[in-house]
Amino acid sequence: MGKGRAPCCDKTQVKRGPWSPSEDLKLIAFIRKYGHQNWRSLPKQAGLMRCGKSCRLRWINYLRPDVKRGNFTPEEEETIIRLHKDFGNKWSKIASCLPGRTDNEIKNVWNTHLKKRLDVKQSSNPSVDESKPESSTTSSSSSSSESFFLNERPNSSKTTTLGNEFNDQVSQSIDKIEQDLDKQVSDELIGIIEDPKESSISSIATSSQNIAYKVEQQLASSLSYPRSYDFDGILEEVDKPNHLYEIPWKSDYDFCKLLDDDSIGSFQSIENIVLGEEIVQDVKAKQGSHDFENELGVVGEIKEPKEDHVLPKNYDAGPEIDHTQIFDLDDMRILEYELDLGYIQLWPSWS
DNA sequence: AAAAGCAGCAACCGCCGACTT
DNA sequence: TAAGTCGGCGGTTGCTGCTTT
Numbered sequence: 193m194g195k196g197r198a199p200c201c202d203k204t205q206v207k208r209g210p211w212s213p214s215e216d217l218k219l220i221a222f223i224r225k226y227g228h229q230n231w232r233s234l235p236k237q238a239g240l241m242r243c244g245k246s247c248r249l250r251w252i253n254y255l256r257p258d259v260k261r262g263n264f265t266p267e268e269e270e271t272i273i274r275l276h277k278d279f280g281n282k283w284s285k286i287a288s289c290l291p292g293r294t295d296n297e298i299k300n301v302w303n304t305h306l307k308k309r310l311d312v313k314q315s316s317n318p319s320v321d322e323s324k325p326e327s328s329t330t331s332s333s334s335s336s337s338e339s340f341f342l343n344e345r346p347n348s349s350k351t352t353t354l355g356n357e358f359n360d361q362v363s364q365s366i367d368k369i370e371q372d373l374d375k376q377v378s379d380e381l382i383g384i385i386e387d388p389k390e391s392s393i394s395s396i397a398t399s400s401q402n403i404a405y406k407v408e409q410q411l412a413s414s415l416s417y418p419r420s421y422d423f424d425g426i427l428e429e430v431d432k433p434n435h436l437y438e439i440p441w442k443s444d445y446d447f448c449k450l451l452d453d454d455s456i457g458s459f460q461s462i463e464n465i466v467l468g469e470e471i472v473q474d475v476k477a478k479q480g481s482h483d484f485e486n487e488l489g490v491v492g493e494i495k496e497p498k499e500d501h502v503l504p505k506n507y508d509a510g511p512e513i514d515h516t517q518i519f520d521l522d523d524m525r526i527l528e529y530e531l532d533l534g535y536i537q538l539w540p541s542w543s
Numbered sequence: 544a545a546a547a548g549c550a551g552c553a554a555c556c557g558c559c560g561a562c563t564t
Numbered sequence: 565t566a567a568g569t570c571g572g573c574g575g576t577t578g579c580t581g582c583t584t585t
Contacts, residue, residue: 210553210579232570248571249554284573295573300552 207241211250215240219247220255253294260292264301272298273306 207215222238228251231244240247253259264272268290275286283295283302290298 208555230570243555245556245571246554252572253553281574296553299574304551 205241206235206243206246208243208246211254215242216250216255219251223251223255249296253296258292259294264293268293269301269306272302273310276302276306 211219218238218240222234222240226237228234228248231248233244234240235242235244235247238247242250271290272286275289279285281299283299287293287295287298
């Protein structure tokens with residue numbers, strides 16, 4: 193087989209299959225705070241046992257706030273059919289003409305609905321206008337794990353049952369995870385710096401998971417779901433200690449390099465070191481442009497996408513960054529944001 | 544009520560091109 | 565210029581829930 197391309201990750205070391213609410217929370221919390229400069233290293237830094245590609249896919253297709261969920265309108269279907277005539281299976285190109293829709297979603301709709309519909313029409317009446325869609329019955333709603341964020345507020349009773357209290361609690365839970373992770377990571381790092389031989393990065397991951405577990409237990413106990421939500425089961429699935437990512441101390445070059453760096457003596461935030469330069473770059477970029485806030489809809493008004501412009505698949509990294517500056521995390525902290533979770537949709541196990 | 548078949552869709556896989564070293 | 569890395573893309577798979585028998 194020759195050299196070939198190295199796999200993007202060790203398949204035996206990563207979790208696969210549907211994403212759990214716990215993982216979604218971690219990914220959202222991490223990206224909300226640090227952005228996603230490097231997908232490959234993101235899961236490790238976020239404490240997720242997932243392939244970077246998997247994280248990217250999950251974020252782009254389901255978790256990012258500008259993803260539009262729900263049924264395709266007849267107009268959207270008509271657009272897809274028309275564009276497919278022009279572009280063929282260039283799903284990303286088609287998606288760029290449908291704000292909020294992802295290539296994966298469009299691909300699925302085409303394969304499951306539109307293609308068949310056109311086949312039927314063509315076989316029954318070859319002269320019929322192909323571009324005229326039938327009444328929209330297609331749905332992009334998930335059958336397994338639901339989107340965490342929805343642009344359209346569903347008016348289903350199960351959502352309104354929980355109301356603002358639910359939203360507040362979920363938002364608070366995410367904040368709590370972030371705060372606890374910050375504190376725990378800082379404590380661990382101080383321990384590592386003081387006595388490197390006795391610690392390892394993996395211990396941080398362990399601690400992070402323990403914290404996330406506790407926080408989610410709080411979430412589970414504090415929320416009054418219509419029916420009990422099996423947090424234990426989900427966490428057991430996600431946070432199996434036996435499957436912890438074991439990161440060899442010497443293998444994390446960036447981390448060691450940072451520790452060796454002179455800046456260690458004057459660092460202003462432990463998080464700088466843990467997360468590495470790439471994260472700092474991203475955060476500063478986001479800070480400078482406010483794109484991140486807009487992207488996540490946490491500060492101010494959300495910019496409406498232009499008619500012919502879809503939010504980019506690859507987010508703008510923002511302006512040039514002066515890497516020589518010492519990063520101060522406090523500068524970028526989102527002040528008193530209020531994540532509007534009114535459009536939150538429940539996972540099936542919650543409903 | 545149970546089994547089989549089907550439909551929908553989330554997620555994975557592997558290739559490709561751009562970029563970096 | 566070659567080799568390596570990474571993000572992005574499109575094809576495909578397999579799980580889940582619904583419908584039919």
